[in-house]
Amino acid sequence: MSKKSYFIFIFLIAFCHQLFSQEESQNTFSLTELLQILESHSAYTFSYADEDLKNIEVPEPPNMLSVTETIAFLQEKTGFKFTLIGEHQIIVDVPIPVEQKPEKITVEELDEVILTNVIAKGVSKIKDGSFKINFDEIGIIPGLIENDAFQTIQALPGVESVNEKVSNINIRGGTNDQNLILWDGIRLYQSGHFFGLISAINPHQNHTVSLYKNGTPATHGNSVSSVIELSSAKKLNDDFEAEVGLTFLSADAFIDTPLDKKSSIQIAARTSINGAFITPTYLQYYDRAFQNTEIANTNQNAINTEEDFRFSDVSFRWLYQLSEKDLLRLNYFSIANELSFTAEEFNQNSMETKESTLSQNSLGMGAFYKRNWTENFSTQLQLFHSNYHLNSTNRILNTNTFFEQENNLAETAFKISSKWKLNERFELNSGYEFSSTTSRDAEADEEITNEDLIENRLNVNNLFSSLRYQSSSRKTLVHLGARINYFNDFDILLAEPRLSFNQQFLKNFSVEVLGELKSQYLSQIVNFQNDFLGIENRKWQLADQLNFPITKSRQASIGVNYQKNNWLASIESYVKKVEGISSQSQGFQNQYEYAQIIGDYRIVGLDILLNKKFRNFDARLSYSLTDNDYFFDDLSVNEIPNNFEIVNSFTFATSYSYKNFKASGGLIWRTGKPFTPISANGLANNQFDYEPINSNNLKDYMRVDISVSQEFKIQKKLLAYAGLSIWNLLDRENIINSYYRQNDNNQIYLVEQKALGLTPNFVFRVKF
Missing domain, CATH: 3.55.50.30 (Phage tail protein beta-alpha-beta fold)
Incomplete structure (x- = not known):
């Protein structure tokens, strides 16, 4: 040792x-x-x-x-x-x-809470089956120094990221595009900076995060996996508050201030720090983001190279209390990742400079209005527009090749709903939603013109309603709902029932039963060969009912919860089936990499959570067991292990807090994802001679993380916060993906994608 x-x-x-x-x-x-x-x-x-x-x-x-x-x-x-x-x-x-x-x-x-502080202080399990994180109360998570929502939810059982990216969160076997991610009701189509390694939404503007793994409220649609709701504070701020902070990756500022007695505004901004100086942490993330891409490979052959990478985000939220009964909220966000790569080469005895660029940007705008007509009846109106744009220009060295690609997705939605408290036990929620989504995709070996664009549009009308019942003893809670989706372009009507049931028994126990049918008409297709410099390989695609059908899911689960004397425990079993998935959305890098077939996946799983609190100490264990398989009728193999299957996943974490000091440490261990090796011959008929698909697994993944933080006063109204984290403290080499390629000499080689090594990070914030 x-x-x-x-x-x-x-x-x-x-x-x-x-x-x-x-x-x-x-x-x-x-x-x-x-x-x-x-x-x-x-x-x-x-x-x-x-x-x-x-x-x-x-x-x-x-x-x-x-x-x-x-x-x-x-x-x-x-x-x-x-x-x-x-x-x-x-x-x-x-x-x-x-x-x-x-x-x-x-x-x-x-919210009706059944388990509190499930993975850290401020994280609760709600009676409707969801998890809620309150960042005003949150404790410290191992390996984190800021409230990154997408990193925090990965501490919950059933939530994984097979490649450590927050833009690739796999919840109960689903791909990231099967998650509905909302910020104050606006859909996010880009969740990560650094091409997926850290959250793209400023963590200091997130007040709460809710996660629904099953039993999703009928108000939410267009996702067959989970729903992740990020929300800013819902109350007006009476006092001026401001923060500025610096980490080894970025600098940011946050302001929350009243404009008058009836309104307050929040503004948050963040930018990468590499324009001013480079830290070892930034270099670790840079190497992780661009390994095995055209940027890294070209770098080896170029004479002089220069890279310029930046990320930034700006978000805005305005609350206006029009009257005692009326509230208006306006939101805006802008997210940007920009990369340019310049290289020089000799061409006919002269030096030639070539530049390749990649930009990934998102913009969202929303308006929300709520009126409380009476104590028992209220209505809500939500409008939003969300736009995602990905563009790359690739000029390859030692060739005259020029390649430009573009992927654009825009959604405009309108939702109106009402909440009617019929009596002390019953509450009715109903509404209507209309969404119009447009995708544009283009590829060209010269500058893209309108003739190169392939554009698709899909309009969907939705009706939803749910009835909430809570017994007078508050021991029984039932949410029974349904969502009706009408796809105008396909003349298809889909009904989606939803169920959430919770019953308390024996004082400290409760049982919950969850179920849902859901659908979605969006997916991200993957082409590992030449998409966007090899850095971002996914692009959004609308359903067309031919190559990309509407995806449907069915899920049911049953669980038991226990809480007494600072002990809490939860065990939940589930079965989930998703139909109509395209093989192009699943990231195959073997004999089916170029296949275009439609199939299903089925996952059966068990999630276990155990937590114990001892005054200032906290300890938790979580474990997930899954069996996750593909079923493709067009293939001779009946069952194929899912590319995102993690059979066993185990987490142990401890934390300590005393006054304003916090410390935590944790261990994550999980089995490696499936992998397809090639035979000893290597090639057969000038093609890779693969063994049976996903017949092997990568080496087990293991990581130890620690974090410490301290808040202290500088002056009466001036606070400071300092934090240090170390990701992968043991510097273990974790391989998170492997596949085979062939070089110019027809030699076969194995590409291994490595996770982050030992990566420290530091934060210092000043709060006014």
Whole structure:
């Protein structure tokens, strides 16, 4: 064992021993003392009459300092009412005698939580089967120093990225294009910077993230896998807040300020730092992003080369409280990745300069309006336009080849919905959505003209409705819904029922049953040979019912949850089938790389989660087991292991927090993805002689990550935050993809794509 490995092993043993040697607390607190502790560990303040809370004692909450769940606990134990006023103030009231008639205050409804702090402080499992992350309360995640939403959800069981990219999140066997990703209701078609390695949405503008793996609300469509909802804060900000930060990859700024008593605005901006200086972290990400691409390969033969890569994003959100009953929200975002590569070569005794470029950009605009007509009835209106554009120009050295490619996707959508609380137990949600999506694709060996463009458009009308029932005891919760999709261009009508059922039993247990039928009319096709300099190999494609049919999915799951005395556990089994997938969207790099066939995949899986909290310590284990296979009728093989199958996935993590200091460490281990080797002969009939498809697996993937952070005061209204993370602390070489190619001398060689090695990152932020 190396000295470094020995040190890490001793560290983890000592850390775990300290965790499990903690004793459970049987302490009680005065209510005022507990509220003061909550104030010191959160952004909330509590207002109350001292006389009302005098001599009130409460037991220590099971998951202390998780604000939403602690309030629910205190309400149950004391009978007092906790009302959120504004963004950060909570009013505490004692029960009022019946004869008094106080003025009613409208309060935002809180989610029904069944498990709290499931992977870290601020991460909860909701009764409808979804997971919710509150970034105002979030604890620290191993390997992360900022609240990257797409990295954080990968700590949940059933959520993987086979190649470590946030733009390639695989949820229960699905490809990334099968996920619906929304930011404040606007669809995102580009989720990553650095061509997929880090989140493209500024992490400091995300207030919450919700993840639906099954039992998706009927309001969401056009995805056969999961739904990932990113949301900014929904409340007006009464005070000026600003932050500036610097990491080894980027610099950013964030402002949240009131414009007047009825409106507030958020603006966030970020840019890569390589224009000013280069860090070792940036070089690690650069090498990871461009390995085995035309940029890396051309670099070996060029005389003089110069690369210029930048990424940036800007996002904007404005809230305007028109009246006590009316709220307006406007959103905008712009995301950009820009690469240019210049190289020189001798041509007929003269030096010739050639430049290749690649740009990946997204733009989104949205408007949201909500009116509360009465206490029991409200309506919402959502409009958005989202545009994704990918373009490359490739001038290949030692040839006269010029190749230009373009892929553009634009969607405009309109949604209106209503929420009607029929009584204390029933609530009806209904609405209509119209979306119009256009794709444009072009390739040319000269500059692209209108004649080269292939354009497709698809209009879809949707009706959706769901009925929510909650028993008077609050032990039973049912969401029963349906979505009706009409595809105008194909004259096709699809019905999609949805179910979410949760039943509490034996006080600390609950059982949940989820089910859904879904469809989508978008996919990303992959061509590893020549797409966009080999850096971004995926382009969006609309369904045409010929080569690309509408994809459909069916999923059912059943799970049991348990929470008591700072223990929580969850086990869930599921079966999911997705029909109508194109082989071109699955990333084959073997004998079926050029196949254009339609098939299905079926996955059967088990997700397990276990968490234990010991005062300032937290420990969690998660495990996923899956069997994921393709079925293509046009192939002689009946079942093929899915390209994204991860049979076993295991995560262990621990964290510690004391006042404003946080530390965490974790281990991730999973089996390697399927791989197709070639025979000993290598070639047969001038083609690769492959073994049976996906008959082997890459080496197991293993990674150890750590993070530490500290927040401290510089002045009375000036705070600072510093954080350090190390990704892949043991510097293990993980191979995340392998395939065969042939060089100019007809020699066969194996291409191995490596994951990030030991990669430190540092952040320093100043908060005003």
